[in-house]
Each structure stands twice: as C-alpha cells, then as structure tokens.
Amino acid sequence: MTTAVAAAPTQPGVYRGLRLAAQRVGLLYGWRHGHRIDWNHPTRFTELVQLRKLTDRSPIQTQMMDKIVAKRLAGTRLGEEWIVPTLWQGTDLPWLIPFPAPAIIKSRHGCNQYRVVTAVPDCERWQQLRRAARRWQRRPYGRWLDEWAYRDVPRGILAEPLLGGALPLPIDYKIYVFGGTATHVQVHLGRGRRHRWILHDRSWRQLVRAADEPPPPPSLPAMLEAAETLAGDMNFLRVDFYDIAGRPYFGEYCLYPGSGLDPFAADWIDLELGALWLAALAENPVSSAPTGYA
Numbered sequence: 001m002t003t004a005v006a007a008a009p010t011q012p013g014v015y016r017g018l019r020l021a022a023q024r025v026g027l028l029y030g031w032r033h034g035h036r037i038d039w040n041h042p043t044r045f046t047e048l049v050q051l052r053k054l055t056d057r058s059p060i061q062t063q064m065m066d067k068i069v070a071k072r073l074a075g076t077r078l079g080e081e082w083i084v085p086t087l088w089q090g091t092d093l094p095w096l097i098p099f100p101a102p103a104i105i106k107s108r109h110g111c112n113q114y115r116v117v118t119a120v121p122d123c124e125r126w127q128q129l130r131r132a133a134r135r136w137q138r139r140p141y142g143r144w145l146d147e148w149a150y151r152d153v154p155r156g157i158l159a160e161p162l163l164g165g166a167l168p169l170p171i172d173y174k175i176y177v178f179g180g181t182a183t184h185v186q187v188h189l190g191r192g193r194r195h196r197w198i199l200h201d202r203s204w205r206q207l208v209r210a211a212d213e214p215p216p217p218p219s220l221p222a223m224l225e226a227a228e229t230l231a232g233d234m235n236f237l238r239v240d241f242y243d244i245a246g247r248p249y250f251g252e253y254c255l256y257p258g259s260g261l262d263p264f265a266a267d268w269i270d271l272e273l274g275a276l277w278l279a280a281l282a283e284n285p286v287s288s289a290p291t292g293y294a
Contacts, residue, residue, distance in 0.1 A: 018054060021146050025050045028145075032261040045273035048236070049260025053146045056255075061149040064253040067108050067158060074250045078226050082250045089158040091137065093130045097121065099159045102166065105129060108156035110141030116192065117159075118167060133157045145259045163244050168193060171214065172251065173223060174240045176273065177231035179280030182224040184273070186238075186257075187214050199269065208265035217243035226250070235280040 022039070029037050029050055037047050063069045068089060075083040087099035089108070101120050107113035113136045115129055136157070142150030163170045172188035185204070188197045189212055199207045202224060204216045217223070219241075226248065227239040240251035264270050 021054055025053060025146055028261065033263060043274050043278070044270045045277060046258075046260040046263075046270055048274055048277045049256050049258075052236075053148060053256060053260075057148065061255055062152050064255065065109075065149045066153045067106060067252060068156070070253055071250070074230055074253075077229055078250060082226065082248065084160045084163065084249050084251075087159045087161060089156060091156050093126075093133050093157060097126060100161075102162035103159050104162050105133065105157060105159050107133075107136040107141070108158055109150060109153040110136060111150075113141070116162060116167065116169070118162070145256075145261075147256050147259060149255055163242055163249065170242045170244060171217070172240055172242065173217060173220075174238050174254065174257070175223060175227040176257075177227050177234070177237050177239060178273075178276040179235060179283055180228055180231060180233050182227045182231075183276060185220070185224075189214065199265065207269055210265075217248075218246040219243045219248035223248050233284055235284065236277045 026037050026039075029046070033046065037050055038044075039051075042048055042051060063073060068086070071083050071086065087103055093105075097117070097120060102116070102118045105115045105117060115132060117129070121129065137155040140151050140155070141153070142148070169191040172191060174186040174188065175182050176184040176186070182202055184207075185200045185202060186197055187200065188195065190196055196210075196212065198210045198212060198214070201207065204220070206213070220243075223241045223243070226241070230239050230250075230253070231237040238254035238257050240254060242249045242251055264273075
C-alpha cells in the first residue's frame with residue numbers, strides 16, 4: 001500500500017499542498033480516534049478513508065457526489081423505478097413554492113443539508129427555507145474535511161417527494177461494497193430526531209448488539225444486488241437505499257462514510273472493514289471507480 005505522499009504528483013506545489021492536507025487530516029483523525037494514522041501501513045477502514053481523500057482523483061467520483069447526476073447514473077444501471085423523482089431543481093428557491101408538499105429540499109452538492117416540508121409553508125417559513133438554501137451554496141461542501149470529490153459539484157438545490165408522505169424520515173439502509181461484494185448494512189434510525197445507527201452483516205446479524213433490533217427490510221435482497229451492480233469492481237463504495245412499503249429506492253453514493261472520523265461501536269470493526277478494503281485493493285489496485293459508467 002502506498003503512502004499518501006508517495007501517491008501524489010511530483011510537482012512542488014501539489015506535493016506541498018498534499019503534505020499540508022495530510023497534516024490537517026492527521027490532526028483531526030488523531031483528535032477523533034485517539035491514535036495516529038499509520039500512513040505507511042494502514043490497516044483500518046477509517047485510515048483508508050483518509051487516504052482516499054488525499055490520493056483518489058477519479059473524475060467519476062465528482063459525478064457520484066452530485067445528487068442530480070447520481071440519479072442519472074443509478075437510473076441507467078438499475079432502471080428509473082429505483083429513482084426518487086425530482087420535483088424541482090435550481091440555484092435559488094423562487095418567492096412561491098414551486099412544488100407540491102410534502103417534500104424534502106436538499107443541496108445538490110453537499111451532505112446533511114436538507115429541510116422537510118410537510119405542508120405548504122406560510123410566507124415566514126418559506127423565506128426561512130430560501131435563506132437556508134442560499135447559505136448552503138455560499139461555499140463548496142467538503143473543503144474543511146478534505147473530501148475532494150465534492151469540490152467541483154455544481155452548487156444547487158433540488159426538491160423530491162417526501163418518501164412515505166410524512167415524518168418521521170424513512171429508515172436509511174447504507175450498504176458497504178468491497179470489490180463488488182456487498183458485505184455490511186448500516187441501518188440509520190431516527191434521522192432528524194434521535195439519530196442512531198446499527199451495523200449488520202449481509203445476513204442481518206448485528207456486529208455489536210444494540211438496544212434497537214430493526215427487522216430486515218422486505219427488499220433487502222434486491223438492495224444488496226443493486227448495490228453490487230452500482231459499485232461494480234470499485235475497491236470500496238457505500239450505496240444508500242430506502243424501503244417504502246417493500247419497494248426499494250436508491251438514495252445516494254458515499255465515498256467517505258462519516259468522513260472516516262466516526263468511531264465504530266467496536267474497534268475490531270474498523271480493522272475488519274479495513275481488511276476487506278485492502279483485500280479488494282490487492283485484487284484490483286486501479287479500481288477507484290466502477291466500470292461501465294458513461
């Protein structure tokens with residue numbers, strides 16, 4: 001496994017920029033995890049996420065982080081029935097709401113930037129939503145965490161129907177795929193309220209026992225197959241889905257789960273997932289992007 005610096009271009013300015021980014025990433029990583037990154041011999045999933053930030057520059061990854069383009073990519077491979085429709089897209093919400101409620105408003109270019117509209121808002125609430133949408137677009141997302149793939153995504157806003165038609169937000173099923181094989185399913189509960197998550201293997205066994213024991217969604221087999229289709233031979237990709245009344249929907253692609261800064265429920269999980277990623281890299285060192293995408 002090459003180090004972040006060894007994998008960098010040799011131009012002095014690029015090299016210096018990478019060294020500074022590695023210092024930023026290393027300091028933040030050490031603060032969150034309580035230990036340093038082993039740049040020369042990374043073994044942890046969270047370490048490999050940091051290396052991806054610094055060294056992986058596959059152009060398709062910017063498209064995958066673009067919520068508008070991601071729908072097209074996934075719809076082409078899975079079929080349009082997997083895709084949540086777009087009610088509206090643009091850069092500035094107009095004075096009057098241009099789509100029906102209930103709906104969810106999201107930034108095109110970022111993560112965790114959204115507002116839920118359960119009914120047509122009054123004037124004051126709509127102006128609050130317009131101001132929030134403008135704030136999201138003031139700067140590129142991901143810069144402070146060195147998440148490169150977000151950098152060139154066009155800034156914008158989109159609105160989608162609220163899946164399920166009401167709050168709470170639907171359960172989020174985040175599937176980890178290593179070298180084309182879906183291995184784990186992370187279940188996110190209570191989004192927007194008391195958010196917590198539980199990691200399962202693909203057979204729906206919890207890796208660490210949790211108080212919540214959500215049942216597997218009816219469409220889990222279809223989600224696992226779809227995740228593998230979308231990830232292709234990429235060494236690692238997370239693909240997110242929803243299950244609404246037994247029908248699966250594509251959510252988004254994820255290159256940097258938790259930015260590699262969120263600790264797992266047990267330390268051995270970080271090492272286990274890291275071993276899967278390293279094995280995929282050994283099998284196909286150049287698979288930083290899935291094949292078959294136009």
